[in-house]
Amino acid sequence: MPNPVTLDRREGPYGEVVLRRRAEHFEIIANGTFLMDTSDGRSERLLIDVAMGALPAERADGGPSVLIGGLGVGFSLAHAAADPRWSRIAVVEREEAIIDWHRGGPLAAISGRALADPRCVILHTDLVEYVRTSPDTYDALCLDIDNGPDWTVTEDNQGLYTAEGLAACAARLNPGGILAVWSARPSPDFEESLRNAGFSGVRTEEIPVARGVPDVVHLSVRPA
Structure with missing residues (x-):
């Protein structure tokens, strides 16, 4: 693989965030931890589809x-x-740099059409704080802010996967709403936490990979 080229590097309230290009693909690195790239979006799309x-x-x-x-x-x-069935699409993103990379930056080729869609809005805020304090409710929460419940990007994110955090997620869901959480590996402990928090229909969808542990989406339902 060719060496990556750094396109932008920012220091923000949560640490350093970097956008790199490796051949034709882009990578996002936060505080030295690889988050994601544009080489394979199957699991990110599954997050939406299963919900x-x-x-x-x-x-x-x-x-x-x-x-x-x-x-x-x-x-x-x-x-x-791309799915006309969604009536309203909100995206919470706490990193201003990432928003900039989509609004006229290198990642606009992926998201530009979506950001021009009147159904879509970006909320520049911290997800953990948003689910705890916002009065807004949704039919689905599709969460992908960490490498998984057991491998968070920052310590503050750990609160999302606690009993208190899951209760806040449930409060943002309409009755019968879906909570879908992306993870780079399965987490039986998180599945148990979902059940203990009162969610039903807890299951895990896997994306097979050529080598190693599969990406997964943890899926659960807020009872009606």
């Missing part, structure tokens, strides 16, 4: 709404915007 697939097919109040936690390289947002 939609778990919702009722017919609704009396129009299409469902979704909150995406983490803009990242934009695969989840672009995939959601």
Whole structure:
């Protein structure tokens, strides 16, 4: 593989965030930890698809709404915007640099069409704080802000996966709403935490990889 080329490096309130290009792909690095790249977006798209697939097919109040936690390289947002069934799409992103890279930066090729969609809005805030304090509710929460519940980018993010954090997620969901959490590896402990927090239908969807542990999406339902 060719050596990466650094395109931008920022110091923000949560530490350093870097955008790199390696051949034709882009990479996001936070505090020295690889977060994601544009080489394979299957698991990010699955995050959106499993949430939609778990919702009722017919609704009396129009299409469902979704909150995406983490803009990242934009695969989840672009995939959601390509589905006309979503009526409202909000993305929470705490890193101003990442938002800039999508708004006229190198990642605009992935997300530009989605950001021009009137259904879509970017919320520049911290996801953990947002789910604890916002009065907004959604039919689906699709969260991808860490490498998984057991491998967080910053210590503050650990609160999202606690009993208190999951209760806050449930409060942001409409009855029967879906919580989908991306992870770089399965987490049986997190599945148990979801059950203990009162979620039902807890299951894990896997994305097979050529080598190593598969990416997964942890899926659960807020009881109606």
